[in-house]
Amino acid sequence: MCNTLEIPHLEARLEPSRDPGHLFSVNMHPETSQLTRAYLDLLKLLKWTRFCVIYGDQSDLLLLQDIIQAPLQNDVEITVRQAKRGTMRETLKEIDKKGIRKILAHLNVDDTYMLLKSALQVGMIDPSHHYIFTNLDLETINLDDFKHNAANVTGFRLISREDPRVQDILHQMETYQVYSGSKILNSTHPRIIKTETALMYDAVYVLAHAVQQVDASTRLRLVNLSCEGDQAWAFGSSLYNYLNLVEMEGLTGRITFDRGRRYEFRLDVLQLKDTGLKKVGEWNPTDGLNFTSRQDMITSSSVFSNKTLIVTSLLEPPYVMVRKSEFPLIGNEQYEGFCIELLESISKIVGFKYKIELVPDGKYGALDKDGMWNGMVLQLLEKKADLAVTSLTINYVREQVIDFTKPFMNLGISILFKRPREESPGLFSFLNPLAIEIWIYVIAAYFVVSLIMFVLARFSPYEWYNPHPCNPDNGVMENIFTLSNSFWFAVGTLMQQGSDINPRAVSTRIVGGIWWFFTLIIISSYTANLAAFLTVERMVSPIESxxxxxxxxxxxxxxxxxxxxxxxxxxxxxxxxxxxxxxxxxxxxxxxxxxxxxxxxxxxxxxxxxxxxxxxxxxxxxxxxxxxxxxxxxxxx
Known part of the structure; x- marks a missing residue:
């Protein structure tokens, strides 16, 4: 409508980049394409290769297209997720489960605070996570709950609080509040001006400058225009041209226009510190990023940055061991192991130096009968050490007094003991398949059966025979089952060999058959187990649980x-x-x-x-x- 009637239109909001040739509009807010350059410059400096872009609604996603489609690097992996109030924690858990630690968020002020609060609840506010917020009103959020967690929070602002004009406006606002009796909700929170408010303030002065210039050259006349008519405002083109010629300093910095688009503005880069958001650098379309403390942006913001920490530990292979060397070693070079390598990697990421000191009493740390701690836990409680890096088990009692990182290993309590030594086969190893009691019973049965055969053969007339069959009148009768033959019969049967001595009477045959069956079972079991006992180790552990x-x-x-x-x-x-x-x-x-x-x-x-x-x-x-x-x-x- 303004374009049709040639009425200059001033706006102060973030809009997608558009062709100004078809619009009669002047935007006080920096263009999306310019802001995208600032975000991309920061991403390149931080060398983010894997991060997540979080947006609020569809319009926010349109404003982020330049970032998502920008050719940062060949190996950059970008994940895009929408963050709604009801599912914000679930979204963050999904991101963290994927192992993503870098987040670029384009949200309004309320949703930005909600995102940080949700991240705190799910344990994603720590030095390993880094957040970049594109909202220019990050300073309006109370960040007291997050600044003590060594959180990596980076943002931008358009208003320079160090500008005298800004300070004067803030002083006038505070004076008006006191004079009018208005209650200041949080006197500890710094006084701030919202970006939209500052842009509207500057827009009024820009319009005043342009109207003054038009009125000085040509008497400016106001007329009534109809949306249904074809008449355009005669002074609209002149006012639009003078708006593009305005050059001034406002609350949002230097104000200049090119065909209705603002350029030559400046953004302050903010980083969350222990004392709150602090300016660490600037960005402008001409020079790009310029940091007052470049190290703050290259390394993770942390309470440990550029500090030397005392690290307590104890010797426990393979976690911490003394390094073997032909030359004497001093300091941290004396030690090596899994925990030492882990500590070295963490120190490079967080940006701290460390000094390893072994715990004096050589203990991990436990409560004694008097309720006093010892070992490394005591070193931490008495602040004689800043960190304990070792194979320290996480349990409930220790968690009451010290903080643990996420466990790098899951374990349980097991039993270590020495097995009985395996003995080589001896001279009498052939006896192993049967217990000593069985051998005694077999020998006893052998003697009993032999004696029974001898006695029964003596009493039975069928076991007596004529040794001379050709002489039937021979009165001498013989018995084949003498005492020695009885024993020989039992031995031959036991050895599965047999003999020429066979019983004739029913009684002796019954005893012999029972003995044969007994020896069949015993010898079959023995031969089946003998080879296994001589070749296979049978170790029965004395401890199973x-x-x-x-x-x-x-x-x-x-x-x-x-x-x-x-x-x-x-x-x-x-x-x-x-x-x-x-x-x-x-x-x-x-x-x-x-x-x-x-x-x-x-x-x-x-x-x-x-x-x-x-x-x-x-x-x-x-x-x-x-x-x-x-x-x-x-x-x-």
Whole structure:
């Protein structure tokens, strides 16, 4: 309508980039294309290669098209998500689950605060996460709940608070509030002017400058125009031209126009610090980004930045070990291991230096009987150390006094003990398939059967025969089952060989048949198991679970003195673990050890089971079991 009637139209809002040749409009707000350049310059400086773009509604998504489609780098991965008030936390959880730690958000003021609050609730406000907000009114949000969490929050503003004109307006606003009796809601929060308010303020002065110039050259006359007519305002073109010629300093900085579009403006880059949002740099269309503290933008904003932290730890392979070297080492170079490498990587990301100091008492940290802490936990509580980096187990009691990072390893309590040594086959290994009682019973049965055969053969007339069949009148009768033959008959049958001696009477045949059946079963079982006993190791573990340990007293068992495993058994209310704790506490000599190495050495000596974390047992089995024989790990508890 203004274009048709040639009436200059001043607006002060963010609009998608458009061709000014077809509009009779002058926009006080910087164009989307110019703001996009500022955001892209910051993304390139921070070297974001994987981040998420969050928008509010469809119009916000249109304004972000230049960023989404911009050729940042070949390996840049951009995820786009819409954030609604009802599903904001679910959206953030989805982003965090994907491992995305960088977020560019284009939201209104209320939704921006809601996003930060939701991120705080789901644990995404920390030095590892970085947020860039495109809303130019970030200063209007109360960020007191987030600035103490070492949050990485970056934003922009169009209003320079250091400008004397801005300070004068703010002073007038405060004076008016006091004079009129208006209640200042939060006196601790800095006085601010919203971007829209400042743009409207500047728009009035821009129009006043242009009208003054038009009126000075040609007497400006006002007329009534109809939307239904064809008449245009005669002074509209002149006023539009003079609006484009205005050059002035306003609350939003330098104001100049090119065909209705504002250029030569300046944006302040803000970073959230402990004291609130602070200016760390500037951006303008000509020079791009210029930082007063470039390190603040390159490294993550953190309370640890550029500080040297005291890190407490203790020697525990493979987490922390003494580095082997031909030359003497000092400082942090003395140590190596998984936790040392992890600490080095974290320090590079967060931007701090560190000094490693071993805990004096060599303990992880546990409550003693007097309710006092020891070990590394005590070092942290007394502020003798800033961080503890080691294989420190996360449990409920420790979480009451110190903070933990996310666990880098999940584990349980397992049992490490030495297996009985395998003995090589001996001279009498052939006896192993049957128990000693069975052998005694077989020998006894052999003698009994032999004697019974001898006695029955003597009483039965059918076992007596004429040794000279050709002489029927021979009065001498013989019995083949003499005492020696009876024993030989039983031996031959037992050895599955047989003999020429066979019973004739029914009674002796019944006894012989029973003996044959008995020897068939015994010899078949023996031959079936003999090869297996000579070639296959049969190791029956004396310990299969914590229940087995608690029911015996021959094998001693213990834990690290002052460790989380000892605390677990001491505070447990499960009967099995209570019995185990009573055994460990009252056993002499003491079953507790100072270090894992000492516990492993006791296991190597035998007759001792060591209770420790499963991952450490896995490491020990892989590295050391070959040196002192086979060892065994039982299930977690």
């Amino acid at each position: 914590a229940e087995d340990l608690s029911k015996q007293t021959k094998i001693a068992y213990g834990t690290i003195q002052g460790g989380s495993t000892m605390t677990f058994f001491r505070d447990s209310r499960i009967p099995t673990y209570q019995r185990m704790w009573a055994f460990m506490e009252n056993h002499e000599p003491s079953v507790f050890v100072k270090t894992s190495h000492e516990g492993i050495e006791r296991v190597k000596k035998g007759n001792y089971a060591f209770l420790m974390e499963s991952t450490m047992i896995d490491y020990t089995i892989q590295r050391k079991c070959g040196k002192f024989g086979k060892c065994e790990k039982q299930a977690r508890h």
